[in-house]
Amino acid sequence: MRSLHIVATFLISLFISSWAFAQKTLILYSSIGMGHLSASRAIEERIKAQNPNAEVELKNIRDFMGPTARKIDEKIYWFVFKNLPETFNKAYLKSMQNGLQLNDLSEIKTGYDEKALLEYIKSSHADTVIATHYGSAINLGNLKTSGKLPGIKTAWVHTDYIEHFFPRISQRLDKTFLGHEELANSWKDVGVSADKVAVTGIPVRNLPQPGEAQRKPVLEAVGLKAEPVTFVMSGGSEGLKDYPTAIKSLANQFKEPIQIVAICGKNEKAKAELEKLAATLPSNVELKPLGFIPNKQLIDLVSVADLYVTKAGGLSPTEGALLMRPLVLINEYGGHEAENAVFFKKTEMAEIVNSSKDLGQKAAEVLANPELMEKMMEHQREYRNSVNLDYIVKWNAEPKSQESIRFDLGLKEGAAVQGSESALAKLDKDFPGDVEVLLSYPKSRNGKYLGDGKESNPFGHIAIRVGNEVYTINHMAERGSEPHVIHKTTLNEYLYSVQEYYKNEEFTGMQGQAYAKDTISVRIDGMTDASKQAMIAQLTKIDADWSQGRMNYDAKGCNCADITLQALSAAGLVTDQKVQNRKVKLPLDVFDAAVKAAEARGDLQSSLIHYGYVKSSKNEYKTAGFPLSFYQIKRAIINMFRKGRDKVETQVVARLSVDKDSSEVRYERVRPAKESAQVLTGLRCEAVFM
Structure with a gap:
């Protein structure tokens, strides 16, 4: 019996081993320059050296461009690269800055047919897809974070020694392999978790031992x-x-x-x-x-x-x-x-x-x-x-750990996101603020400004945090049923709670904002205790006036923008008479006034933060776009027709977001490259072409 047990164990081990060897790896490279291809071949050779039966396929990402577009693109690339260095420099810097400013990297146009890429990945039956070029890594991240690559591991081998917006690419993939420990430290500094990064060195083929070549x-x-x-x-x-x-x-x-x-x-x-x-x-x-x-x-x-x-x-x-x-x-x-x-x-x-x-x-x-x-x-x-290419091979052979998204994520009394308190703690450490003005985007069932008729509110919502408490108006509150019209909560609950607080309330209106919409905020640090107390006193007075029947919520005459403006004015922060004298106050105008006032004060430090819509949310509502104001018609038209990002969004310094294939809140700190702007200014340049 013991001998039969040994034989059975051996056969099972052999089966598992054969299954592991049968795994397929697809490596995406770019034929612009030879470095991406060479790194891809180095990975292929290392995998096959350790697993002779492993299947590895190399695929040029530029195959997913139309033949005419590809030919023109390559001619332009080499001409500008060789002859117009200053043009390259400007294009490169613009592209890198663009990657920092976008709320979502899926907005970057790489020029590759993402639908065709997805079909190819599926038809290849790959267990792992590795990109050795940042353009293909962006597309790979788009597919992963939209939930289109279930069961497939994704990775990026970064073949340069630069930062810019590239840590954001790593946030969207399972693993990133970096060339040097200094890069790993930079990735960590901007919020990329350590388990998403490994320092392996850039893969090089045919690396001999010192003195081996005669x-x-x-x-x-x-x-x-x-x-x-x-x-x-x-x-x-x-x-x-x-x-x-x-x-x-x-x-x-x-x-x-x-x-x-x-x-x-x-x-x-x-x-x-x-x-x-x-x-x-x-x-x-x-x-x-x-x-x-x-x-x-x-x-x-x-x-x-x-x-x-x-x-x-x-x-x-x-x-x-x-x-x-x-x-x-x-x-x-x-x-x-x-x-x-x-x-x-x-x-x-x-x-x-x-x-x-x-x-x-x-x-x-x-x-x-x-x-x-x-x-x-x-x-x-x-x-x-320090180089360890075997780590890539080891990671490649490991099974994919699949996260299961709850069917009730983002529903009232359903499942909440994970890791929000940890992400907010990191944000607080990097960008503290005594006061925070929170501008939430409009929401609708179809993700459009006017998609739900009378239910649509293209103006968004505004609330204010003073100290550790967010003050937000409950426009559905009824006396005798609800004790307050101004709801006090934590920032974590305001953004991510699925708890029901009152009989009459709008879920994702005063809590759980992120399950239905984006929120942008200005954090203001340096407010005096007296100023903060003045805000709290004013908000407390408003709530008491409502309780005693001296004030009623009115969408036109006493709304969330009015309440927030009164608090800011009580602290002497916003004194703009033009905004204060308007009969109908709108969230965007109050937010702009707060940003302007904070930036004008030398004793205050302000930071713009973006809290992203939870893409994996099962809530019926979706974020609809940047808030509008009929006092800013040109800006509203631009945002309605998506002709560009709003100017405020381009100044964000940190983001919290949740991808479609995850329920984990991730924190990312946005910062311009420390040395690169000085290095690049006036120098010859490299192209931005993907």
Whole structure:
């Protein structure tokens, strides 16, 4: 019997093992540049090395563009990339800022057919989809957060060393693999949970052990000698921007024998130009132009170089650093490459020149400074030791944990979201506020401003938090039934409670706002205790007047905007007579007045916060758009026809949101890149094209 048990256990284990090996991985890359494809192949090779029976498919995300659009897009990309650097710079910065300002990344237009991508993923029967390009990662996040990829794991391998809005991409996927610990710290700082991120390094193919590549045979294979100082230059599929200037700079600087290997990739024009240049160089300079070569040969050449010269794309400097060679980056394109260059300089893994004409002098400085080279290679060694691509393989083999969304999420007395108190605590720590004015968006059953006839309210709702309590009016309150017209609650309850408080109330009107609509707020920090007490006293008086019949709720004459304005005026914060004298007060106008007043006060600190609509909510109502005001007709028309985001939404510094495939509230801090704006201003630029 024992032997039968052992055999049965073995067969079960074998079955489980075979099932695990049968898992399929789909990797999405972009053919613009070779770095994304190279990283994808590195992942594929590592998976198959550990699981020979594993099925891995690589798919170009640009296949999901129309053929004509794709051809035009690529021509524009390369033309602007090579010839109009300032245009690139502006486009890049605008795109990055746009990603920070959007309430939802699904609003970004990547140019890829998302419906066709979804159909392809389903037909591929993939268990895991990994993106190695941020454009495809955005689309992958769109599909995941809209609940269209049940049971499929999603990940992104970030192939650069920049932040911008990219942590927001990670929030929407199961996992993100980052190139360096500093990036992981940045992701954590803006609210990405640690379990969504792993530091693995950028995947590199054919990475040899130090000293494995032998200098003599590697150089002889391309017709060069082992003795002279050897420079290896490469720049991805298109090569460096200005090979001739860079090579002439080296030739003018060095009088002793030197060898230069210039790898031009698929740029046959550059290779032909360098072949002509070779005949004109001084006798001490041997130039060997190469076209597109196997990845292993490139790695071997870099491994034996005395100095590796490349551009600052994500993969090229990573290869140089992992091979622990003296490294100089030519930063002539700007954009993400400028930021990558700054990162490598900051981490002391490379030196930088901003022009090819300065390469010779910088190369001489590096080679003449053994201490600098040793320090550089020591930092590179530390980086190499931190790389762990096997983690990607391990994560890829793990089963998907599927969250089940409650059928009654967001319904009165139903299920509430998870993690809201933790998310709000993080928000309070980063952006404290004594007072908070909360402007909730309109709601309707079809998500449109006027979708429900008489029930529609395109003006939204407004409430105010003073200290730890939110004061919001219950417009349905009846004397004798409800004890108060002004309901006091916590911010967490105001946004996420599913509790019923009164017989006469509007659920998602005074509690559970997020289950039916977005809310934007201005947090004001620095209000005096006297000012806060004045607000509370005024709100208490209003409630008492209602209880005693001296005041009645009136949608036109005494509404939520009136109540909030009275509280703000009692503290002396809002003194705008134009707003105060209007017969009908509207939430947006009161909110604008509060924002303006807080920003004008030097003793106050204000922050705009966005509390997102719970997309997985089962409530019959949906958020309908930014609040309107008939005192601001032009702004209302723009928002009604969705011609752009409202100006207030572009200034948000933090968000709380819940995706359609989740019931967990996530916190994300929005911030402009710390160094990149300064680095990019006036520099050459990289394209924003997806």
